[in-house]
Amino acid sequence: MRTTVGIIGAGPAGLLLARLLHNAGIDSVVLESRDRAYVERRQRAGILEQGTADVLRAAGAGQRMDREGLRHDGIELRFDRRRHRVDFPALTGGRSVMVYAQTEVCKDLIALQLAEGGPLLFEAEALAVEDAGTDAPRVRFRHEGREDVLECEYVVGCDGFWGVARKAIPVELTQVFERTYPFGWLGILADVPPSHDELVYARHDRGFALLSMRSPSVSRLYLQVPDGTDAEAWSDEEIWDELERRFETADDWRLERGPITQKSVTPMRSYVHEPMRHGRLFLAGDAAHIVPPTGAKGLNLAVGDVVTFARALAHQQATGSPELLDAYSETCLRRIWQAERFSYDMTTLLHRAPGATGFEDRLQLARLDRIASSRAAETDLAEGYTGFPFG
Numbered sequence: 001m002r003t004t005v006g007i008i009g010a011g012p013a014g015l016l017l018a019r020l021l022h023n024a025g026i027d028s029v030v031l032e033s034r035d036r037a038y039v040e041r042r043q044r045a046g047i048l049e050q051g052t053a054d055v056l057r058a059a060g061a062g063q064r065m066d067r068e069g070l071r072h073d074g075i076e077l078r079f080d081r082r083r084h085r086v087d088f089p090a091l092t093g094g095r096s097v098m099v100y101a102q103t104e105v106c107k108d109l110i111a112l113q114l115a116e117g118g119p120l121l122f123e124a125e126a127l128a129v130e131d132a133g134t135d136a137p138r139v140r141f142r143h144e145g146r147e148d149v150l151e152c153e154y155v156v157g158c159d160g161f162w163g164v165a166r167k168a169i170p171v172e173l174t175q176v177f178e179r180t181y182p183f184g185w186l187g188i189l190a191d192v193p194p195s196h197d198e199l200v201y202a203r204h205d206r207g208f209a210l211l212s213m214r215s216p217s218v219s220r221l222y223l224q225v226p227d228g229t230d231a232e233a234w235s236d237e238e239i240w241d242e243l244e245r246r247f248e249t250a251d252d253w254r255l256e257r258g259p260i261t262q263k264s265v266t267p268m269r270s271y272v273h274e275p276m277r278h279g280r281l282f283l284a285g286d287a288a289h290i291v292p293p294t295g296a297k298g299l300n301l302a303v304g305d306v307v308t309f310a311r312a313l314a315h316q317q318a319t320g321s322p323e324l325l326d327a328y329s330e331t332c333l334r335r336i337w338q339a340e341r342f343s344y345d346m347t348t349l350l351h352r353a354p355g356a357t358g359f360e361d362r363l364q365l366a367r368l369d370r371i372a373s374s375r376a377a378e379t380d381l382a383e384g385y386t387g388f389p390f391g
Contacts, residue, residue: 003029003118005313006139006152008126008165010039012102013285013302014158015109015120019059020310022117026317029118029150031141033125033159036110043189043262044102046214047072047199047296049387050095052303061108069100070213075385077372078202080365081250084372085198091375091382099199101214102299129155129168133279153280156309158302160286161271169278181268181292181347182354183207185222186231188239192258194219195247201294201350202246203364208294208351209246211255219258222266224351231263239263268292268347270340275329282309282328289336294350295343296385304390305332335388342384 005021007014010032021028032039048056048069056062073096077084088096113120124143131137132155139150157165193216200211207224214220223242240257247255271290276283285302308331312324324331349367353360371377 001029001119001148002151003027004153005029006137006150006155007031007158008129008139008155008163009158009160009285009287010034010106010110010120010122011044011158011160011285011302012105012109012299013306014156015106015113016055016059016061016303017156017158017284017306017310018113018117018120019061019109020306021313022113023059024310024314024317026313027118030113030120031124031126031139031143031150032120032122034122036122039122040103040107040110042103043264045293045296045299046099046101046212046220047300048098048100048105049296049300050097051387051390052300053098053100055303055307055390056105056108061105061112064104064108065098065100068104068215069098070216072097072099072198074198076196076198076200077368078200078247078249079204079368081248082372083249083251083253084368086371086378086382086385088382088386091379092386095382095386097296097386099213105299126159126164129157129165129281132168132281135280137280154282154313155280156282156284156306157287158284158306161290163287165281166273166283166287168281169275169283173275173278175274176271177274178269178271179344181351182227183224183351184227184229184268185210185266185293186225186229186234186239187220187222187264187266188260189214189262190219190221190258190260191217192219192256193217195254195256200247201346203350203352203368204246204248205352205361206242206246209243211243211247219256225265226354227267229265231265234263236260266293270344272333272336272340274333276305276332277329284309288332289340291340291343292347294346295339297339297343300387301336301339304335304388307390308332335390338384338388345384
């Protein structure tokens with residue numbers, strides 16, 4: 001099998017890249033190790049930056065998002081029983097975010113790819129990327145019980161942190177920057193309408209809490225818990241009681257409870273692999289970088305990567321110049337490090353570290369009070385949350 005761009009992974013990054021290349025007249029093949037049902041139901045991110053939503057619309061994949069997604073013009077910060085709303089459009093010249101689950105993005109892009117795009121092979125496990133440093137890279141993969149080879153001009157690894165693409169970059173050429181946090185998020189899905197019409201980020205002496213949603217009838221909520229926590233060790237009643245404590249306010253706001261349909265614990269880490277390119281192999285999304293979910297940046301960073309690659313390849317094919325492809329890693333990393341900084345700031349602003357002192361608690365409250373009282377500080381948060389420009 002032969003193609004121009006071999007894409008490993010049919011998450012939102014790989015699927016969007018295939019769509020962008022199709023619209024530019026560039027052929028591709030997508031290899032996905034899981035089956036279609038798994039890809040369309042795995043719960044991940046749910047916040048789309050302004051730029052991500054605009055890219056989906058321009059790619060012809062935004063119709064259902066605009067119909068069913070929830071546009072949010074702000075978030076609420078809670079601390080010391082106080083409530084402060086950050087108004088995104090007023091601070092950013094009209095930018096907002098969209099609540100639309102990754103599962104739904106994948107469903108939309110899969111339908112488009114199968115109807116209009118190149119081959120999308122499910123249950124096709126990539127085994128290795130070979131000859132990445134040459135002009136003819138290959139992806140060895142297993143599909144329908146036999147091994148095959150996908151011969152490419154370029155390979156893009158959108159196969160996540162545990163995928164094979166990054167392993168094809170020689171260790172002696174790489175640098176890794178990472179931080180592991182001593183806490184995680186206990187997340188739940190609940191069949192109950194959200195208790196607030198926008199996301200609520202709460203800093204509390206007992207730990208962080210987040211009120212989010214998947215739809216007008218399904219709530220998504222999170223609690224900061226110690227690293228290594230077993231989600232099943234928490235009863236439903238204990239979860240709701242703890243959420244209620246951490247979202248407490250001085251007014252009459254109340255948290256609505258409902259049946260919990262899913263529980264899981266997400267570890268928290270920051271990770272960046274440099275470079276993001278070796279020869280004709282390019283890394284995108286979690287294959288190259290991970291952020292703690294506090295800043296809602298993971299999916300959006302992946303979109304920035306594939307937009308940068310698609311633009312660069314289209315430029316090379318139109319002009320013959322490899323300038324933008326050669327700058328791929330540097331271009332992506334400028335945006336990635338800003339998102340890493342923002343996510344780290346949000347995480348340390350809102351989570352209480354184990355063994356935190358009273359001094360550190362007071363600093364957190366002072367930082368939050370600064371955001372609530374300074375338009376400049378508030379604008380910095382709003383600009384970071386709604387998204388940094390694509391390369």
